[in-house]
Amino acid sequence: MIPAEFKYLCPSSVDEAVRMLIQEGEDAKIIAGGQSLVPVLRMRLAAPTALIDIGGLTELTGVRDDGDSLLIGAMTTHYEVQRDHLIQDHAMLLKLVTDTVADPQVRHRGTFGGSLCHADPAGDLLAPALALDAVMIIAGPSGRREVPASEFFVDYFETALAPDEILIDVRVPKYTGWGAHYEKLNRVAQAWSIVAVAAAVQVRGGTIAAARVGLTNVGAGPVRATDVEAALVGQPATAESISSAALRASSGDSYKDNLARVLTDRALMAAVAG
Ligand SMILES: Cc1cc2nc3c(=O)[nH]c(=O)nc-3n(C[C@H](O)[C@H](O)[C@H](O)COP(=O)(O)OP(=O)(O)OC[C@H]3O[C@@H](n4cnc5c(N)ncnc54)[C@H](O)[C@@H]3O)c2cc1C
Known part of the structure; x- marks a missing residue:
């Protein structure tokens, strides 16, 4: 489909972009890479009256x-x-x-x-x-x-x-020297996650000193697996302690709950190894 008509504006600074947003009102939208917004416009799921393109603002890159x-x-x-x-x-x-x-x-x-x-x-x-x-x-x-x-x-x-x-x-x-891994389950390569787990682990002398675990697509937004993180700290970096902590990634019985536990286990094992 073809998007509804909109005004196209190219600011030359962040401050000018903010001024444009104020001037154009609530129906104006920022466009960055357009990879999510353009499909939304084409399907007419949104019809902003103005698009403010920040693609030329080199101060926002790098x-x-x-x-x-x-x-x-x-x-x-x-x-x-x-x-x-x-x-x-x-x-x-x-x-x-x-x-x-x-x-x-x-x-x-x-x-x-x-x-x-x-x-x-x-x-x-x-x-x-x-x-x-x-x-x-x-x-x-x-x-x-x-x-x-x-x-x-x-x-x-x-x-x-x-x-x-x-x-x-x-x-x-900075997480310098931490092991990291992203375990993503998707239907086909290069697609969105059904569920995924992002893990970063700091191991010192065979013991887990710190851990960060985030879950993708198990709720309305990302979920931090704080119970898993707490269960890992101070434990030996072994398969047993990791599997035991990963059980805390979710408490339910749904398909996604089970995936969260299994993928957390895999993500942590790989993060510790890497
Ligand atoms: C075929 C396809 C497959 C994809 N697969 C994946 C995938 O596997 N995993 C994944 O994570 N993503 C995937 N994406 C989405 C992709 O990562 C997009 O880059 C991303 O979602 C949006 O980035 P964008 O720069 O294109 O933002 P845009 O599409 O330009 O904007 C998206 C939204 O964010 C707002 N916005 C953008 N930048 C700013 C800003 N700086 N300040 C305020 N508001 C802003 C816009 O107003 C708009 O509402 C896929 C996209 C496509 C087309």
């Missing part, structure tokens, strides 16, 4: 070293995340997750920030953002504000962003 953390520009593409050396050195989990997103064409256009703002519960980048304690840096009419991932994902396709706000950067603490 990964920067910021001491104890990395700053990932919202417009950094999946392809750039996959190849970035800072991410490989300090946040390997993000690279491994991004490797599983869609196909090369989508990864060249789709953006890290766009995935988080779209907030599809099956989107792969939400669970690692939550598990790694990422913080969203947001520009709006009153300046800049920071929102932790634990408060950013509100519901199905809903975030803490106001209609006149833009995600500009994502701060991710």
